[in-house]
Amino acid sequence: MLVWVVQKLKYIYETYKYLAMEKLSIKDWYEDDRPREKLLLKGKEHLSNAELLAIVLRIGGKNESALELAKRLLATVDNDLQKLAQRTVVELMQLKGIGEAKAISLISALELGKRRIHEEVGLPMYIKSASDVMRVMAPKISDLNVEEFWVLYVNNSNKILMEYLVSRGGLTATLVDIRLIIKHAVALNAIGIVLCHNHPSGRVSPSTADKQFTTKVKxxxxxxxxxxLDHVIVAEKLYFSFADEGLL
Structure with a gap:
């Protein structure tokens, strides 16, 4: 009975503390509940996405803590960091409480995370499958809101010689000059190439134009x-491989 009473009192206390904190600014919180202090005391892995974003934002808006602002921001992208990384400075500034400085800080922090993933891939590397292409290219193009077309040039061991951005286009397509692709292959003495582009729409299925272009390059x-070797279409966490689907 005593144990039950203690647990009940603890639950009431935690609930009260939580509700109270929602009305206070971060500087008024208990020290071990402030995002920055929480990170120092408990480690980064104990912070939620909202708490980490609150640290980046530093301050909130009028009558609003940085954490509350971070929660509102995440709500606009359904708590999806991938979608948040696609936002531009102008788009972020449309949310009340986020000015240019905060928007730039957010984009910078998300870009650093993206580059860290890319560095962990570890180049140079060898292309053995479409999943290898995904590991190399996803950090570069998976969260873009415009289409980019890249070519990976490899030697006879399928080791990457160069990653080359051929073209950057609009929301639905980009113009690619096949002559440029071949020109770089000759200059590098490449033995093989891998085509790769993203679909900002989030759908990885190849369009008729994608299929026709692949045939021309082949x-x-x-x-x-x-x-x-392959033509890989990337969209967020998904990809489509022409080689895997027997379309080459």
């Missing part, structure tokens, strides 16, 4: 005894 490669 024919051009044959003339130079160059291997087209």
């Amino acid at each position: 024919e051009a490669c044959k003339l130079l005894d160059l291997r087209l």
Whole structure:
């Protein structure tokens, strides 16, 4: 009975503390509940996404803590950091409480996280499958709101010689010059190439234009005894491989 009473009192206390904190600014919280102090005392892994964003934002808005602002921000993207990383400075500033400085800080923090993932891939590396292409290219293009077309050039061991951005386009398509792709292959003495582009729409299924372009590149490669290893379409955490689907 005593144990039950203690547990009940503890629950009431924690609930009261939580409700009270929602009305206070971060500086008025108990020290071990402030995001910055919580990180120091308990470690970064104990902080929620909202708490980490609150640290980046530093201050909230009028009558609002940084944490409350962070929660509102996350709510606009359904708590999806991938979607948040796609927001521009102008788009972030549309949320009340976020000015240019905060927007820039947010974008910078998210970009650093993105680059860290890319560094962990560890280049140079060898392309053995579409998943390898995904590991290399997803950090670069998976969260973009415009389409980019890249080519990976490899040697006879499928080791990456260069990653080359061929074209950057609009929301639905980008124009790609096949001559540029071949030109760089010759200059690098590449044995094979991998095509890769993103679909900002989030859908990875290839369009008719994607299929037709892949066929044209394949024919051009044959003339130079160059291997087209794959064409990978990236969209957020998903990808589509022409090679895996038997379309090459």
